[in-house]
Amino acid sequence: MAPGSLVLAAWSPKVASVQIGFIVNLPSDYNLISGTSMACSHASGVAELLKGAHPGWSATAIRSALMATANPLDTTRNPFLDGDHFNSASPLTMGTGRIDPNRALEPGLTYDAASQEYVNLLCSTNFTRKQSYPSLDRAYDCSKPSSYLNYPSFIALYILTKQRQGSKHFRGL
Known part of the structure; x- marks a missing residue:
């Protein structure tokens, strides 16, 4: 549902975030991690904000608003790249795009299903x-x-x- 890409996350400074060769381990307080589990908390938080703004919306309507207003371009206004970082990502690898909470508040149209x-x-x-x-x-x-x-x-x-x-x-x- 929310394939996160390079999500900034807190990181234990006791665990290496970068390894150089076999000997040098560099710690950091933060790390960039990709994956659905990294984006889940962000997507869930935005969904909860939408539910607060629209208490009558179902989970399906909230998902619809998030999907219909997602931005298919990255923050540099270029298409998202696939995992190989050379080809444009398809909806099957990136979903509908980057969540835009402000646009999702007033999507204009939501789909609902029981x-x-x-x-x-x-x-x-x-x-x-x-x-x-x-x-x-x-x-x-x-x-x-x-x-x-x-x-x-x-x-x-x-x-x-x-x-x-x-x-x-x-x-x-």
Whole structure:
């Protein structure tokens, strides 16, 4: 949900933040670390601020506001780079971009979806309960499976089809 890139974090000065060769370990009070876990606290904090400003918004609406107003450019106004630092990152590696809390306060449009709509999506995959949603409460109903979800992103669902030669092919929905 929030792939953090070079997030400034407090660092124990007793643990090396940089190693030179096999002998020299340099300590620091801070370090730049990348990863989802580094960005989680920032994204959660912004989500909580949005909930305070809009108490009636659901978690889905808050996520929608964050995604719809995220900036796809870095702080130098250039496209984010992929992990190799040479190619532009795709939405599959960077998400929708850098969170912009001020824009998310007034996104103009938010998408909302109820829990049952997510269940309908899971049900449409034709997996068994154990394969796709083992922790779902039995109260959820799979009688109306649907691959349509009002969500500010995309999802590609593929179903296995058989051709005349018996080979397997995938067809997108």
